[in-house]
Amino acid sequence: AQKVTQAQTEISVVEKEDVTLDCVYETRDTTYYLFWYKQPPSGELVFLIRRNSFDEQNEISGRYSWNFQKSTSSFNFTITASQVVDSAVYFCALSEARGRGAQKLVFGQGTRLTINP
Amino acid sequence: DTGVSQDPRHKITKRGQNVTFRCDPISEHNRLYWYRQTLGQGPEFLTYFQNEAQLEKSRLLSDRFSAERPKGSFSTLEIQRTEQGDSAMYLCASSTGENEQFFGPGTRLTVL
Numbered sequence: 001a002q003k004v005t006q007a008q009t010e011i012s013v014v015e016k017e018d019v020t021l022d023c024v025y026e027t028r029d030t031t032y033y034l035f036w037y038k039q040p041p042s043g044e045l046v047f048l049i050r051r052n053s054f055d056e057q058n059e060i061s062g063r064y065s066w067n068f069q070k071s072t073s074s075f076n077f078t079i080t081a082s083q084v085v086d087s088a089v090y091f092c093a094l095s096e097a098r099g100r101g102a103q104k105l106v107f108g109q110g111t112r113l114t115i116n117p
Numbered sequence: 118d119t120g121v122s123q124d125p126r127h128k129i130t131k132r133g134q135n136v137t138f139r140c141d142p143i144s145e146h147n148r149l150y151w152y153r154q155t156l157g158q159g160p161e162f163l164t165y166f167q168n169e170a171q172l173e174k175s176r177l178l179s180d181r182f183s184a185e186r187p188k189g190s191f192s193t194l195e196i197q198r199t200e201q202g203d204s205a206m207y208l209c210a211s212s213t214g215e216n217e218q219f220f221g222p223g224t225r226l227t228v229l
Contacts, residue, residue: 004159035217043206045160045220091159102173104150105210105218107159 002027004094006108013082014116021077021111023092029053031097034068034075035105040088051075053097082115089113119143121221123209129227130199137195138224142211149192150218151184152208153177160208166192199228 003026013019025034036048049059051068059066063083067076079086089112093105122141130136142149147168152160163182165173168189178184181199186192196203206225210218 037220042222043225044222045208045210047217047219050217093159102150102162102165103212104162104165104173105152105160106162109157109159 002029002032002094002096002106004092004106004108006090006092006111008111009109010112010114012114012116015084016081018078018080019082019113019115021079021090021092021113023075023077023108025073025075025092025094027094029096033095033097033103035093035095036066036075036077037091037093037107038088039091039110045091048077079113082113084115084117087113087115121209121211121219123207123221123224125224126222127225127227129229131229132201133198135195135197136199136226137193138207138209138226140192140194140209140211140221142191142209143213143219146211146213146219147189148212148214148218149186150210150212151192151194152210154206154208154223155204163194163207196226199226201228204228 005024032053034051038046063080065078089110091110092108095103124139149166151163154160162175164184166186181197184194206223208223210220212218
Protein backbone atom coordinates (compact mmCIF):
# COMPACT_ATOMS: atom_id res chain seq x y z
CA ALA A 1 0.00 0.00 0.00
CA GLN A 2 1.09 3.54 -0.59
CA LYS A 3 1.84 5.82 2.34
CA VAL A 4 3.13 9.35 2.80
CA THR A 5 4.60 10.60 6.05
CA GLN A 6 5.13 14.23 6.94
CA ALA A 7 6.70 14.02 10.36
CA GLN A 8 6.64 17.77 11.00
CA THR A 9 3.16 18.66 12.18
CA GLU A 10 3.88 22.36 12.67
CA ILE A 11 6.79 24.65 11.86
CA SER A 12 7.11 28.28 12.86
CA VAL A 13 9.87 30.55 11.59
CA VAL A 14 10.59 34.23 11.31
CA GLU A 15 10.21 35.90 7.95
CA LYS A 16 13.22 35.64 5.62
CA GLU A 17 14.39 32.39 7.18
CA ASP A 18 14.77 29.33 4.97
CA VAL A 19 12.57 26.38 5.87
CA THR A 20 12.48 22.76 4.71
CA LEU A 21 9.39 20.57 4.83
CA ASP A 22 10.09 16.85 4.94
CA CYS A 23 8.21 14.14 3.08
CA VAL A 24 8.90 10.41 3.15
CA TYR A 25 6.88 7.98 1.10
CA GLU A 26 6.32 4.24 0.76
CA THR A 27 5.24 2.43 -2.36
CA ARG A 28 5.79 -0.93 -4.01
CA ASP A 29 5.44 0.61 -7.45
CA THR A 30 8.56 1.23 -9.48
CA THR A 31 6.94 4.14 -11.26
CA TYR A 32 4.88 6.75 -9.50
CA TYR A 33 4.31 10.49 -9.15
CA LEU A 34 5.01 12.76 -6.21
CA PHE A 35 3.27 16.06 -5.56
CA TRP A 36 3.24 19.05 -3.26
CA TYR A 37 0.08 21.05 -2.62
CA LYS A 38 -0.44 24.20 -0.56
CA GLN A 39 -3.62 24.80 1.44
CA PRO A 40 -3.89 28.42 2.56
CA PRO A 41 -6.40 29.51 5.21
CA SER A 42 -9.05 29.88 2.49
CA GLY A 43 -9.00 26.07 2.24
CA GLU A 44 -8.47 25.49 -1.48
CA LEU A 45 -5.64 23.12 -2.34
CA VAL A 46 -3.16 24.74 -4.71
CA PHE A 47 -0.97 22.55 -6.90
CA LEU A 48 2.75 23.33 -6.61
CA ILE A 49 4.69 20.56 -8.32
CA ARG A 50 4.51 17.05 -9.78
CA ARG A 51 7.54 14.80 -10.03
CA ASN A 52 7.91 11.59 -12.01
CA SER A 53 9.76 8.80 -10.20
CA PHE A 54 12.18 8.53 -13.11
CA ASP A 55 13.26 12.13 -12.76
CA GLU A 56 15.46 12.72 -9.76
CA GLN A 57 16.65 16.13 -10.80
CA ASN A 58 16.07 18.78 -8.22
CA GLU A 59 13.77 21.60 -9.25
CA ILE A 60 13.77 25.26 -8.42
CA SER A 61 10.93 27.69 -8.99
CA GLY A 62 11.62 31.12 -7.60
CA ARG A 63 11.96 30.80 -3.84
CA TYR A 64 10.74 27.19 -3.92
CA SER A 65 12.94 24.16 -4.46
CA TRP A 66 12.37 20.44 -4.26
CA ASN A 67 14.83 17.66 -3.48
CA PHE A 68 13.80 14.19 -4.64
CA GLN A 69 15.95 11.31 -3.41
CA LYS A 70 14.73 7.91 -4.46
CA SER A 71 17.37 6.14 -2.35
CA THR A 72 15.80 7.51 0.83
CA SER A 73 12.22 7.71 -0.50
CA SER A 74 12.10 11.40 0.26
CA PHE A 75 10.74 14.42 -1.54
CA ASN A 76 11.56 17.48 0.53
CA PHE A 77 10.42 21.03 -0.12
CA THR A 78 12.45 24.12 0.74
CA ILE A 79 11.25 27.70 0.84
CA THR A 80 14.06 30.22 0.70
CA ALA A 81 13.67 33.66 2.25
CA SER A 82 10.22 32.82 3.58
CA GLN A 83 7.43 35.39 3.52
CA VAL A 84 4.28 35.78 5.59
CA VAL A 85 2.22 34.81 2.52
CA ASP A 86 3.86 31.38 2.60
CA SER A 87 1.92 30.59 5.77
CA ALA A 88 -0.29 27.61 4.96
CA VAL A 89 -0.62 23.87 5.38
CA TYR A 90 1.55 22.00 2.90
CA PHE A 91 0.73 18.49 1.75
CA CYS A 92 2.95 15.96 0.08
CA ALA A 93 1.14 13.35 -2.00
CA LEU A 94 1.83 10.22 -4.03
CA SER A 95 -0.02 8.60 -6.91
CA GLU A 96 0.36 5.52 -9.00
CA ALA A 97 1.98 5.84 -12.37
CA ARG A 98 0.57 6.77 -15.68
CA GLY A 99 -1.72 4.18 -17.19
CA ARG A 100 -2.36 2.34 -13.96
CA GLY A 101 -5.83 3.14 -12.78
CA ALA A 102 -7.32 6.16 -11.13
CA GLN A 103 -4.08 7.80 -10.09
CA LYS A 104 -5.79 8.84 -6.90
CA LEU A 105 -3.67 10.94 -4.60
CA VAL A 106 -2.48 9.56 -1.27
CA PHE A 107 -1.74 12.51 1.00
CA GLY A 108 0.42 12.94 4.05
CA GLN A 109 -1.04 14.55 7.15
CA GLY A 110 0.34 17.94 6.22
CA THR A 111 2.74 20.41 7.80
CA ARG A 112 1.33 23.68 9.11
CA LEU A 113 3.86 26.39 8.31
CA THR A 114 3.63 29.73 10.07
CA ILE A 115 5.84 32.60 8.98
CA ASN A 116 6.03 35.32 11.60
CA PRO A 117 6.81 38.91 10.63
CA ASP B 118 -10.73 29.51 -17.81
CA THR B 119 -12.61 29.05 -14.58
CA GLY B 120 -11.38 26.61 -12.00
CA VAL B 121 -13.22 23.80 -10.26
CA SER B 122 -16.31 25.06 -8.48
CA GLN B 123 -18.29 23.45 -5.69
CA ASP B 124 -21.69 24.21 -4.25
CA PRO B 125 -22.61 24.83 -1.53
CA ARG B 126 -19.50 26.04 0.24
CA HIS B 127 -20.99 25.29 3.64
CA LYS B 128 -23.77 22.99 4.72
CA ILE B 129 -25.15 22.51 8.20
CA THR B 130 -27.61 19.68 8.64
CA LYS B 131 -29.18 17.60 11.36
CA ARG B 132 -28.28 14.00 11.88
CA GLY B 133 -30.38 11.73 9.71
CA GLN B 134 -30.98 14.22 6.93
CA ASN B 135 -29.82 13.74 3.35
CA VAL B 136 -27.42 16.19 1.70
CA THR B 137 -26.20 16.64 -1.86
CA PHE B 138 -23.11 18.46 -3.05
CA ARG B 139 -22.27 19.56 -6.55
CA CYS B 140 -18.94 19.85 -8.33
CA ASP B 141 -18.32 21.53 -11.67
CA PRO B 142 -14.91 20.55 -13.02
CA ILE B 143 -12.73 22.50 -15.39
CA SER B 144 -14.55 22.19 -18.69
CA GLU B 145 -12.15 20.06 -20.71
CA HIS B 146 -11.21 17.75 -17.82
CA ASN B 147 -12.43 14.19 -18.28
CA ARG B 148 -11.35 12.93 -14.85
CA LEU B 149 -13.15 13.90 -11.66
CA TYR B 150 -12.30 12.93 -8.09
CA TRP B 151 -13.97 13.30 -4.71
CA TYR B 152 -11.93 13.45 -1.51
CA ARG B 153 -12.84 13.97 2.13
CA GLN B 154 -10.72 15.95 4.56
CA THR B 155 -11.21 15.97 8.31
CA LEU B 156 -9.64 18.49 10.66
CA GLY B 157 -5.88 18.19 10.88
CA GLN B 158 -5.67 15.44 8.29
CA GLY B 159 -4.79 15.20 4.64
CA PRO B 160 -7.53 14.58 2.08
CA GLU B 161 -8.62 10.98 1.60
CA PHE B 162 -9.80 9.58 -1.70
CA LEU B 163 -13.49 8.69 -2.01
CA THR B 164 -14.24 8.04 -5.66
CA TYR B 165 -13.16 8.67 -9.25
CA PHE B 166 -14.95 9.21 -12.55
CA GLN B 167 -13.57 9.07 -16.04
CA ASN B 168 -16.14 10.88 -18.12
CA GLU B 169 -19.48 9.53 -16.86
CA ALA B 170 -18.15 6.19 -15.63
CA GLN B 171 -17.45 5.73 -11.92
CA LEU B 172 -14.35 3.56 -12.07
CA GLU B 173 -13.13 3.37 -8.50
CA LYS B 174 -14.61 3.73 -5.03
CA SER B 175 -12.83 3.77 -1.69
CA ARG B 176 -13.86 1.60 1.24
CA LEU B 177 -14.57 4.94 2.94
CA LEU B 178 -17.57 5.32 0.65
CA SER B 179 -20.22 3.49 2.63
CA ASP B 180 -23.57 2.56 1.11
CA ARG B 181 -24.98 5.84 2.45
CA PHE B 182 -22.82 7.67 -0.06
CA SER B 183 -23.55 7.83 -3.76
CA ALA B 184 -21.90 9.82 -6.51
CA GLU B 185 -22.92 10.48 -10.07
CA ARG B 186 -21.54 12.26 -13.07
CA PRO B 187 -24.28 12.35 -15.68
CA LYS B 188 -23.06 13.14 -19.18
CA GLY B 189 -19.50 13.40 -17.93
CA SER B 190 -19.85 17.00 -16.88
CA PHE B 191 -20.73 18.07 -13.33
CA SER B 192 -20.84 15.56 -10.49
CA THR B 193 -22.99 15.18 -7.40
CA LEU B 194 -22.16 13.49 -4.12
CA GLU B 195 -25.12 12.53 -1.95
CA ILE B 196 -24.96 11.41 1.65
CA GLN B 197 -28.08 9.76 3.02
CA ARG B 198 -29.00 9.58 6.70
CA THR B 199 -26.07 11.76 7.72
CA GLU B 200 -24.13 10.96 10.86
CA GLN B 201 -21.93 13.22 12.98
CA GLY B 202 -18.91 11.34 11.70
CA ASP B 203 -19.69 12.62 8.21
CA SER B 204 -18.71 16.15 9.27
CA ALA B 205 -15.76 17.05 7.08
CA MET B 206 -14.63 19.07 4.09
CA TYR B 207 -15.61 17.41 0.83
CA LEU B 208 -13.21 18.26 -1.96
CA CYS B 209 -13.63 17.80 -5.67
CA ALA B 210 -10.73 17.72 -8.11
CA SER B 211 -10.45 17.35 -11.85
CA SER B 212 -7.73 16.59 -14.32
CA THR B 213 -7.18 16.03 -17.99
CA GLY B 214 -5.68 12.76 -19.07
CA GLU B 215 -3.23 11.69 -16.41
CA ASN B 216 -1.99 15.06 -15.31
CA GLU B 217 -2.09 16.88 -12.02
CA GLN B 218 -5.39 17.34 -10.25
CA PHE B 219 -6.85 20.78 -9.64
CA PHE B 220 -9.03 21.19 -6.60
CA GLY B 221 -12.16 23.16 -5.90
CA PRO B 222 -12.75 25.21 -2.74
CA GLY B 223 -14.58 22.36 -1.02
CA THR B 224 -17.90 21.97 0.74
CA ARG B 225 -17.69 22.04 4.51
CA LEU B 226 -20.35 19.78 6.03
CA THR B 227 -21.38 20.06 9.67
CA VAL B 228 -23.75 17.43 11.01
CA LEU B 229 -25.42 18.42 14.28
